[in-house]
Every structure is written in C-alpha cells, then in structure tokens.
Amino acid sequence: MVVMLAVFSATLQSVKAAGEEETLLMATTTSTDNTGLLEYLMPAFTEKTGIGIRWISTGTGKALKLGENCDVDVLLVHAPQAEIDFVDKGFGIDRREIMYNDFVLIGPAEDPAMIKGKSVSEALQAIGSSSNIFVSRGDESGTHKMERALWKGADIPTPEQETWYRQSGQGMLPTITMASELLGYTLTDRGTYIKYESVAAGKPSLVILVEGDAVLLNQYSVMPVNPEHCPSVKYKKAQAFSDWMAGEEAQQLIGIFKLLDKQLFTPNAAR
Amino acid sequence: MELYHIQNVDHYYGTKQVLSIDDVSIPEAAIIGLIGPNGSGKSTLLKLMGFLEEPTYGSIFFKGRKTGPFSSDTRFKVTLLPQEPYLMQRTVFENVAYGLKIRSDLKRLKSRVEDAMLQVGLAPESFARRRWSALSGGEAQRVALAARLLLKPEVLLLDEPTANVDTDSARLIRKASLKARDEWGTTLVVATHDWQWLFETCDSVLHLLHGRLFKGGLGCAVYGPWKFGWEGFLQKELEDGQVLVAPSPEEGKQVAILDPSRLKIVLLSKSPLLKWKIGSLNGFVTRLFLESNGQTVQTAIKIAELVVTIRIQREQVELLKLYPGKEVGIQYEPKEIEWL
C-alpha cells in the first residue's frame, strides 16, 4: 500500500518531467527494429547531434498512418511505392534512400515444391501448382506489398482464396514461425531471416531457397513528416536525423553492423 | 405544546396504501403505546414520525412546524430504534459514539459513551472493545439503544424494542427508556406487544388496524387475567378491587380495548354508589391537555392501574369542573368492549 503510494507520487513527478523532454519521435517497422540495428545506431546519432530519439515499431501500414496523423516526426520504412504515394499526398517530404537489404524465399530443407535455384517467378509458379503451403504477412507491410508484386510479376493472381495460402496478419518473425510449424514457404527480408537463424540456435527448420533476383531488392528510406501538413512536428530535428543517416558516419556504421557474423544491410544513400 | 400533529396522512408503498390517518396529536413528555397486529402499519408510522420518510400525502408537524427528512429541526432531536438491532461493522464503542461524532460533539466523549453503556447494563470494560458480530441479540439491541440515549433525544421512537431479546435485556431496555423520560422529558412512542410496557407505563395507546387508527385512537388496552363472570361474560379484577366486565372474546384474542369515545364521564357527587354497578368505574383525573384546535381536551383518567384518555369538548371540562386529581366516575357499556 505504501509502495503503491510512493510509486504514484514518483509517477506524478515523472509526468511533469516528461513534458519538458524534446526528443524526436520516429515510426519504423518491426522488422527494422527486430534486427537490433536501431539499438546499435541511434545512440551514435544522439551523441553526435545531441538530439534524443524514440521510436515506435509497428507494421508499415500503421507507421505511415502515424505519420499521416502527425503523431510522429519522421519515418523509416521500406515500402517505396507507398512512400512515394505518401509524399504525393503531401504527408511526407524529402524522401531519402538510406540502405537496402534483400528479400529471400525460404522453405523447408526438403523443398517439396523444388524451387531451389529457380527464378522468383518460376518458384512461385511451382509452389502454386503443387499446392504447397505459402505463408503471407497479409498485413499491408512493405514485405507484404513486395510479395503481392512478385505474384503479379509471375502472372499469378494473388492466391487469396486458395487453401494453401495462409495469411498470418502478423509481423515477420511470427510469420516465419508459422511457416516453420506448417512446413511451408514464405517471403522474408534477409535481416529477419538472419535473426530467425540466430534465435533458432543455428538449427533453423527453414532455409534460404531463392535469392539474388533483382526484383527482391528491399529499399529502406527516411522521410520526415511534412510540416505543412503537420505544423507541430519537429521538422528541423527530423531533417538533422535524415542528414545524419545519409552521412558518412551512419553509412559506415550501417555497413559494419552484423548479426551472427553476417552483414545485414548495405548502405546506399546518395552522395 | 403538542409535539406532533399528524394531519391527513395517506402513505403508499407503490400502489399499496399502508397508512390512512386523519388527525392525531401527541403531547410532550408522554409515553405513547402503539399497538396493532403485524402489517397494520406500526413500523411505517414510526418511520414517518422519525422523519425517515416523507408521507406520500399529508403533513406531519413537529412543534408546530411542518417537517420532513433531513430537516435541521428534527435531525438531532428525534431518533428511532428499529425492530431488528443493526450495528455497524465496528466496535461497540464506535457504534455508540457514532451519533455524537457526526454532530461533532466530542467533549468528554469516552466518559459519556461509557455512561450510556452503563445505563443499558453493558459494562464498558468488557463490552467497549467487542466487535459488532460478537454480541447476542439482546446485547446488540442494548448497544443500539445506548447509541440513541446518548443523544438525549426529545423523542425516542421504539419499534418492538423487546420483541426478540432475552428477559434481562428487555428489562434493562425498559428501564433505560423510562429513565430518559424521567430525566430529560423525552417523549416515548413504543410499538409493542409486550404487555409490561403497555400495562405499566403508557399514558395512552394508539391502536392501528390496517393502517387506520382504530376508532379515533388513544384507546386503553386491558390485559388479563380474566375470570369467568356472570352470564358468559368475563370479568377482570382491578388492583383496587373494582371489576371490569367484558363479553367473551373469540379464540386467540387476548387484549380488550376500551374505546374512549364510548366512555362517559360522570360526577361522583351525584351517584356515590356507582362504582359497584356493572358498567361503572371510579377513578381520578391525571392530565388535561388542550389540542391544537382549541376545542377538544384530552382528559386522562386513572382507574386503578388503567389509564383512559377521553377527548371531550372544553365546555364539558368547565361544566364538570374537571381538574387534575379530581375523582370522577366512568360509565361504559360492557357489550361494546372489543378484543384484539
């Protein structure tokens, strides 16, 4: 009882203090955050610029919505078409490519649909015709949009109603987990796959089967929220963030970030 | 001055009418008994007199002013002891002290509470710290009474105060209530079946039947023992040797009611041997009380151990030259006596 009262009064004090904090608020995706990149990178930003930064990781759709609602100052997502729309609608401004990784098709080691080594389109056709299970994000995330584009590229209509097509509606790691339970195939970004590998203590039940295709590029960009749409956003600080992310220090740090001794991201900000 | 004037009160619970009272006055410092079978409206009447509820229709005047619940006139002066003893979930001391605490009357609180407990026969050393759940029914009722006596109320309304308690508690409750009347002039209104209350103490008795005051109220209840008398009638010998005669009652009815409106006051000087005649009794005037209408006088006459209160016109009082202490005769028709 006494403890609760003490906590309560401490909260009131912290509430007052919180009001005076002037940090940047960023919306990003769960796959970005789950790699651990931000934990690693952001302290360097604060040290260099003196600007504090906090971030919310959710699905791409929600991150964009938070930007549209002026609840965050800057976005770091990987859904190029949606980002371009975002800027066109006036919600975002100064979209800047920062880094990329790639997507890979993963599946059970036995590979019942025999997609190993094929091109993406051929692989998807093989999965569809053999009715092997494919798990989709199903959540309008960057990964999900990429996946839909790939079905389209393979001349296959998105298999909404097919029984072998399972939509998890969740983040990348739960989707991979579901695929491994169902012994099915799925599309994932390499970063999350490496994370999955490390969590599975080096004995993953799903392995990379298709990679390297040009269409599998996963581009990450930084976008400050447009101050004309949201007068209350911290535009100057968001710009500073964007500049820093494209700057030499950040790009170097991104390049040397490793998970399980494997490089996750390739920096590609324009000079 | 009259304490209560109840005027044209009709009280309903939902659509059911539970009380219908035309006009009755209660004087100060009296002890009024309230009798009637279960469901006759006694508890309801006491609740209205305690200003716990407002009558659906009609008015209740307290000391001449129309009053209702939460009124500052009566909140600290009128208290009701309900039928089932109810104590709050605290110690006995806290329960008794509650009334004073809410009045912010805290001077010498401890000794006043202990005095009140002694008044009802509860030793403070053993009872003050007891929790509410560790008391017998009689003890709980006495605690409730102590809480009210402590407030020195002007009116103490008691709803069946001794119905569910042991005999010791009953005796102590009665004693404490009477002491209140004697010491502070508290008016007592007691709803009870207990003949010891009515028999020994009541100045007058209100008789309720189906929510109505029976035959104008203020009747006199007469209890046994009755002996078989002459020609199928029963007779009761009063303390001074006089005999009251009444017809045999139905099965199960035990209390006879003398309806005062049927009694006639006569002067003894005119017929000195009257007291030996059937239908006649001798007694003397104890109290004369002028009602608010200015016309009728409540005349209390003590006959041996009985007290009858008859309402007569003031002219009659002058005619008969009545005064407290005067010896008079009462005539009644034995066949008219009713049984409860």
Next chain:
Amino acid sequence: MDFIQEGFAQAYALLVRLDPATYSAIGTTLRASSLAMAASLLLGIPLGYVLGYFDFLLKKQVRIIVDTLLSLPTVFIGLVIYALLTRHGPLGEAGLLFTIPGIAIGQAILSLPIVIALTATAVEASDRNLHITLMSLGANRKQIAVSTLWEVRLGILAAAVTATGRVLTEVGISLMVGGNIKWHTRTITTAIALETSKGEFGMGIALGLVLLLIALTVNISLAGLRRRI
C-alpha cells in the same frame, strides 16, 4: 516445452541481476497502473454509490450499460483513446499520446466499469437497516454516503483487487496508446508481446513470471489491508 523451463531460469536472472530493461518495464507498468487505479477509484466509488443507493428513472438501463462495459476489449479502448489523443484528434494538443499518463487514461477507462459495478452491487447488498440506523442517529446525506461506503468497504476492496488485476495484465491499451517505446512506455505486458513476436518464447515466459510476481506482491499487500479494516 523447454522454453517454459528456460523462462523460469531467465526470470530469476533478470530479477537478481537487476536487468535495467526489465526494471524499466516494471517501473512503467507500476506507474501506469497506479495512476489508472487512483483515477478510477476516485471517480468510480462515488458513481458506484449513486448507482447502488438511489432509485431513479432508467436505473436498470444504466446498470445494463455499465455491466456491458465490463466486456470492453482492451484493443478497442486503445483504438478509441488513440483517436482522441492523436494530433488531429480532440485532445491532440495535450501531447498525451505515447506517454505513461496516456496509457493510464485508457487503463482507467478499463477499470472504471469494474469499480462502478462492484461498488454498486456492494452498496445494494448492504442492509436496509443501515440506512435507517444512520438516518435515525442524525446523519445527513453526505455522512450517510461516507458511512455506507465504509460499511461496504470489503466489497469495495474486492472491486479494487479485480480492477487492479485487469489493469496490470492488459496489453491492447499499452500497445496502442503507449507505443511500446523502449525505456519510456514499454510495460511488462507489451514487452511480453514483443518478445513473443520475435520468437523469444523463453523471454516471454520469463517476463510473464515477473508480472505474476508483481501481481502477487500487490495482492499480498491488499490482503494485509483487508485484515486490518
């Protein structure tokens, strides 16, 4: 199944080694919950008294509405509060989104129907004679209210215990309104959600055990209170 065993081991490690992220989450959980409980008790007990004590038109209907609100899903509340607190929303200027007070507001709304309904039930169940006794001893309306609430204090305590349990363990509101920001608005429950979504089931179990420990501590102190009053 091994992740459950793993969880026990990890829980012990986190607590004993004073893992800062865990303790930060514990602090956030406690801060948000205490604010929420304080607000909902302050508002809910008087409202529950009114609902239980008085007879008024539409009383039955109000009671039904309150009882229905007991089934509000936390994500739904989270969504509604988000809509209120977002920049373009009615309370946007208050800057409460992604803060602990923001979470507390949502949790208070979760807790309020519980407090109101259970207080009203306790007051309704109290003896009719209590009211008569209080009035006959000369209490005015305010004194009757205070004394009645004191008499049913055990019922009110039960309401507080139930509401606290619900508030400590909810995820939907903390996630939507708090944003699960590490060090700032990450509660134990949102941390569990996060770890589970990352596949770190052992950690999820560990944090779950930590939460149970917190709940146990809270309930032990409430039980101590119950004995004393």
